[in-house]
Amino acid sequence: MTTSSASQSGRLDPGSGIASERRRLTNLAYRMLGSLADAEDVVQETYARWYGMSAERRAAVVSPGGWLTKAAGRICLDLLGSARARRERYVGEWLPEPLPDRTGLVGGRVGGAEGDAVDPADRVTMDESVHMAFLVVLESMTPAERVAFVLHDVFRYPFPEVAEIVGRSPAACRQLAASARRRVRTARRPAAAGHHDALVREFRRAWAAKDIGALVGLLDPGATSTPDSGGVVPAVLRPIVGREEVVRAFTAIRDLQPGIELLERTVNGQLGLVAQVDGVTVTVLAFDVADGGITHIWAMRNPEKLRAWTAA
Numbered sequence: 001m002t003t004s005s006a007s008q009s010g011r012l013d014p015g016s017g018i019a020s021e022r023r024r025l026t027n028l029a030y031r032m033l034g035s036l037a038d039a040e041d042v043v044q045e046t047y048a049r050w051y052g053m054s055a056e057r058r059a060a061v062v063s064p065g066g067w068l069t070k071a072a073g074r075i076c077l078d079l080l081g082s083a084r085a086r087r088e089r090y091v092g093e094w095l096p097e098p099l100p101d102r103t104g105l106v107g108g109r110v111g112g113a114e115g116d117a118v119d120p121a122d123r124v125t126m127d128e129s130v131h132m133a134f135l136v137v138l139e140s141m142t143p144a145e146r147v148a149f150v151l152h153d154v155f156r157y158p159f160p161e162v163a164e165i166v167g168r169s170p171a172a173c174r175q176l177a178a179s180a181r182r183r184v185r186t187a188r189r190p191a192a193a194g195h196h197d198a199l200v201r202e203f204r205r206a207w208a209a210k211d212i213g214a215l216v217g218l219l220d221p222g223a224t225s226t227p228d229s230g231g232v233v234p235a236v237l238r239p240i241v242g243r244e245e246v247v248r249a250f251t252a253i254r255d256l257q258p259g260i261e262l263l264e265r266t267v268n269g270q271l272g273l274v275a276q277v278d279g280v281t282v283t284v285l286a287f288d289v290a291d292g293g294i295t296h297i298w299a300m301r302n303p304e305k306l307r308a309w310t311a312a
Helices: 005-009 019-033 036-052 055-060 064-088 132-139 143-154 159-166 170-187 193-208 212-218 243-256
Strands: 219-228 260-267 270-277 280-290 293-300
Touching (some): 019 064, 036 064, 064 159, 132 170, 132 280, 143 170, 193 212
Antiparallel strands (some): 270 280
């Protein structure tokens, strides 16, 4: 991506009225791409394009925030298209980059006025839209579906504005969002936050106590664990299915690394676990739960995706 001196140094002209847009654009791009590193690159490129225009052209822009959103959305759409090819070459399973407790990326609804009604039961909150289970569902969508859905259903941009970014008609964008909404509805298994947190805490306690029976009892019979190592560090390359198999894998990790420690941390807006060895984060675990227990554990081990956790 290209950069300008202003965007590369991170210094934005406070008088332009656009400096405050950075957090919103990062929110948007992270949900579209599932990668904080890529989201930050998108924001840099967006500002580079802004400052690449002449002062006269910038002054003529009626809504700088709208211009930046449109530019960022189009960059994300292009990146999502190329990302599919890159992920086909990725070693093992590709998972979204886990996010530490950054309230600026989790809370605060933003976006334009709502112009198209959505069933309240289908509405996605800003907090929910950053949960790992939700981001994994987004990965199953086409680039156009994902951009239209995130812009409209999450950030509440009306379809005429979405259409300008996606490059399709408002009616076509409405259909894209509806298709994406069906995917989310099918995958959604809402559980109370208290239930989720209790299961995660019990999992940590049972793992530390080497209580195999308790670990098995906390997992749904069809529980799955999906690791993401990118081939950079040792890990199985396929999802592990079945609670006994999942427990066997986690106990093997503890036996292979006796000094490993599991700590409770906020992962993508929910309680998760962080595995550390000598104070260094080596794995970030995100969980999905249902009434029957823990249904999915996502284990991010690729060091390139753990950079945000070095100071977390």
